[in-house]
Amino acid sequence: MKTLVTGASGHLGANLVRRLLEDGHNVRVLLRQGSNNTAVDNLQVERSYGDLRDFDSTLAAVEGCDRIYHCAAKVSTLDGDAHFHQEIYDSNVLGTIHLLRAALNAKVTKVVVTGSFSAVGHHPSHPSDETIPFYPFGKHLPYEVSKAFMEQECLKAYADGLDVVIAVSCAILGPNDFKPSRMGKTLIDFAHGKIPAYVGGGFDFVAAKDIVAGHILAMEKGRGGQKYIFSSQFLTIDEIMAIFEEVTGVAKPKLCLPSKVMAGVAGIADFIYPRFFPKAPRRFTSGAVRILQMHRHADTNKAQIELGYQPTSVKQAIYEAYQDFVRRGLIVKADKERGTGNREQVMGNS
Template sequence: MMEANERSIPGGKVLVTGGSGHVGANVVHALLDEGQEVRCLVVPGERDDPAFRGLPVELVEGDIRDYDAMLRATKGCARVFHVAAKVSTLNASAGEQRELYEINVIGTRNVMRASLDNGVARAVLTGSFSSTGYDLDDPSRPSHEERPFYPFGHVMPYSHTKALAEHETLRCVIDGLDAVIATSCACIGPWDYMPSRMGRTMIDFSRGKLRAYVPGGFDFVNARDIARGHLLAMERGRTGHKYIVSTAFHTLEDLVRMFSEVSGLPPVRLEVPPKLMASVTGLYAGSLAKLFPNLPQRLTPGAIGVLQMRRHADTSKAQRELGYRPGTIRDAVRDAFVFFAREGKLPDAVRDHVLRHHADAADAAARPPVAAQ
């Protein structure tokens, strides 16, 4: 018997955009664990991306900024997970703002409109917690789905574009598309090939390059949780509704302590005042952005500002309506370190420690649950 919100979504091929990214790769693995037939959209010329190495997926080339390409990509698919996005915590230049808009807004419009025009049964958009509203008097109060995005404060251009991506999705819902939004917080976990900002921070820690941290915190999501949340949103979410999928709030001090516990390395103990760090990173980030616009940066003034807000996520709607149950960030840190160890990203001594002490537990967590008889 179906649960209250469970939908009968037709089987068939599933399209995933952004399948080489951190969240997207975990969605792809979760779908494959369920025996689904998966098609992944790849940027032209990037079929050899390591994220797809050895996976039984169909690869189709296309740019989400090209509507005709999205028509071809979605053709014959019953379901679509639109995960692809450009992520940035920089105060973007005019050129980068244009790219953020083209990818996150126009790209979403194209994917959702093509899904509607091709008769896709249901689509799920990956939303960003940064485009969910918060209490202006106390940003640390838990944010829920009904709190509107406030565009007039000091928010990053990325957050604006992800809010507009939700609007584009809802415009297609009004026109008849069955779509749901699964909102992700900062993700930690395996299949982080690029790697993400948090992944690079963990690798830096393993190499002794992380010598200080700033006070503050954020709501983080275990990569396996966000993948599970996407599949639950597809299966049980209400059309046009948004669901926040997160695991737990942690301070940066919490995280570096977990890094230490899993890696066997001593913890970072130097705490730097956020205003000082923001000033230094502001000069550093600005210079780097001008000289090397595509160079990923660990910490920017925008990211520091977000951490100082200490934003918490309210996942009660996802738990109530989707049956979502979060894991732990400690497990996410463990699984991420095991992944990086196997990918050759860690120093030999750290790699050996991680695999000796944590590989079995990470492998057990990766196994799909056995259905009750």
């Protein structure tokens, strides 16, 4: 029995592949030529090269597989232009359509598709669960809309006879973050003292091992045509900064910018960066600030009751992420023991 994992070079995919290999599964990964695929270096996996936007290469990757974990997606908090919108749609919606159609053609037994908490409806007075619909007329990012459309494609495939389950992920924290992710970059910058201030707000976070466990539970026990939300804990950004301080030994920034101020700054950056610095990395966008200010809480009761999901510790996930970055040389650890103020680079296997 062979299992296909898409998005294996991403944060979720890298952790999922390692768990599947530990559990003795025969794993094939779909990779794109020319992409950063270091996440699967030295792993005993079968590599299939292609692009989900191309149906033929997707079908070739699916052939001979019994199960599929579809983790691939283009994640972004940018609004972007028409070209960017098309890129998001092609990657997240069209790619999913191709994957599901190929799974139906190949008579795959079951597919678990990674959903996003951003595509779950928001209720201001209580945590969001799977029953709250996504409101289509609000101010949404292209990524959020694409993930909502992706869920509709899953339901269509289920109606056509495919056993497909949606595993909804919140913001992931943990090791094996090779690209790295937005939160991974934030931890790296924090450890190097490069975050002078932060913005208030909060979100639901999920430990990497928890979202991996959630995907496996969805595969083993999830009901077809259903979605399950997986989160470990809601944390404010102030609480995240405090954990970063405890884990890294670096003092958190003293300045917490008011949300209205940060929203204004991000709005100006949204105008300037695409025009003058299109390739420059950005920590905060208007979309990211808006999401943090919503204080969205996740309700994981359905996953806990139906699947036996048991969330673990976000603090432990951050510690594991930090240690992994140190081992791989992405974080230069302060040498406090000798009191010299120098820094030592701790290298290790990736």
